[in-house]
Amino acid sequence: MVPFLTSPFALFALLAVPALVAIYLFQRRYRVRDVSSLVLWDAIRQPSIGGRTRERLQLPLTFWLEVLAVLLLAFAAAQPLLPKWSHSRPLVIVCDDSLSMQAGSAREKAIASAKSESAKRQFSPVRIIVAGATPRFERDFAQWTCTSPSSDLDAAIALAASAAGRNALVLVLTDHAPERAIDPGRIRWRAFGAPLPNLGFASATRAGDRILLEIANDSSSAQSTTLHVVRDTRIEVPPHARQRVQLTLPANSGAIQATLGDDAAPFDNRVTLLPDHRPPIRVTLRMSDPKIVESALRATSRVTIDAVHPQLTIGDSASTDEWSVELQQGRGGAAFVGPYVIDRTSALTTGLALDGLVWGATRGAMQGQPVILAGDQPLVTIDQHHLRIRFDPSISNLHHAPAWPALWWNIIEWRAAQLPGPRSANVILGANAFVNLESSDAEVIAPDGERRKLDARDGTVVIATTQPGIWRVGNYSFACNALAAGETDFSHNTSGDWGKWNDEALVSAGFENVAWILLLIALAILVFHQRISGAAPAPGAGISRVIGGRSGRRSTGAAS
Secondary structure (H helix, E strand, O other), X not given: OOOEEOOHHHHHHHHHHHHHHHHHHHOXXXXXXXXXXXXXXXXXXXXXXXXXOOOOOOOOHHHHHHHHHXXXXXXXXXXXXXXXXXXXXXXXXXXXXXXXXXXXXXXXXXXXXXXXXXXXXXXXXXXXXXXXXXXXXXXXXXXXXXXXXXXXHHHHHHHHHHHHOOOOEEEEEEOXXXXXXXXXXXXXXXXXXXXXXXXXEEEEEEEOOEEEEEEEEOOOOOEEEEEEOOOEEEEEEOOOEEEEEEEEOOOXXXXXXXXXXOOOOOOOOEEEEOOOOOOOEEEEEEOOOOHHHHHHHHHHOOEEEOOOOOOEEEEOOXXXXXXEEEEEOOOOOEEXXXXXXXXXXXXXXXXXXXXXXXXXXXXXXXXXXEEEEEOXXXXXXXXXXXXXXXXOHHHOOHHHOOHHHHHHHHHHHHHHOOOOEEOOOEEEOOOEEEXXXXXXXXXXXXXXXXXXXXXXXXXXXXXXXXXXXXXXEOOEEEEEEOOOHHHOOOOOOOEEEEOOEOHHHHHHOOEEEOHHHHHHHHXXXXXXXXXXXXXXXXXXXXXXXXXXXXXXXXXXXXXX
């Protein structure tokens, strides 16, 4: 059982041992001779003088006691820790699950280090937290896949402290240095990254037959690679820059895969874009003068006028249809110029700017939840699937501003979001994908083939995308891509060790400081040394005792 020294520099005190040996080897000493008669004293050869001349010594017991005391005191000063018989202190390993841990075998190095540390210290139990956007406990390292677009290490450390208790030691495995200093105690931070050059997709969008790709190079040198979409294209990106590539696809193209050449990390070298096959919304207009609305609807390119099977009814009076918009164009109202109160949590107000616009409307209360108000006057309200807009074009300039078609675009998107199928054909890794269903549940198949059943709440199933690739939900599918600009930047990655487990933490972790035991043994040795060195020798009967020395002669004992 090898002790663990918390103050190894104290072992310099062992230099006292050779000093003690030198004192004994070169000291001036007198030797006691026992003779039977003083007559025989002259026959004794005078001892050589002490000083620089080295003599072979028969070291006394006091020398060995002094050496042992020095050794014990030196090791006691080094604060040795020995494992206790019971190892009940938990160790929590926090694993950075961000995508960047895939680069340069950082994950494999971290696992090897964690296994070595847990085996060496013999902690039990050892628990693993995978720190993604939301940290979670896992059984072993097999569930540490490094596929999260971000990693909340602070939340993971807090989870470790709350779940494992105040006595838990925490070992953080990541690829970058901590943002702030790690106080010595219960947290050790180990990084296994490297500032590797890398090219990766920072964004990818598809609209109709056009795609827009953005390739990032966050290294300090220019990087070149081959982009393959429909054909190969050589691309060179300057240091710390991004390059956009816009391509036109062949007509009726299905799923498109864009790839880059191999480099430090594979996760950002591939994107898959599905066509957004969303049919236009069938709209019927039941208005006395539909022109002001019809022009805004056609500007969205997302509607078709259908009075037979409408999916959205727009009229100037209340409708009993399931989905409807009531445009109240009453005259004789007031012209409002603000301040406008806009509910930014509503999908109806996305990107809507009303500053400086005149919105005319009659005064009075409106039924439903307010979405847009001018002061305390509601202008737009919503009640489940029914939308009400109070608007007087005769005293307004709203319908001449870009905000007017933007408002109707949001209304069409609000309705389209409830049609069967995925709300978006392409989503970013880590985001929630919403798929509207006609049934109450559906089977979800992940890109790795994992299957699970999910219930549809209010006709919609919500899927947390944890893997890049093609996801299938019943008869529908959507693509998920690892587009995390911060994870493609390896310039700040590094290797190192920050923080440490101090004496107090290790003692409570199942290690015990045994310095006090060594001090007690050293004290007992010094007491014994004092007793044997201070005891007077008992003179022998009829024996003369002579001490040889340079200065003269002296005899003890009875005269013969």
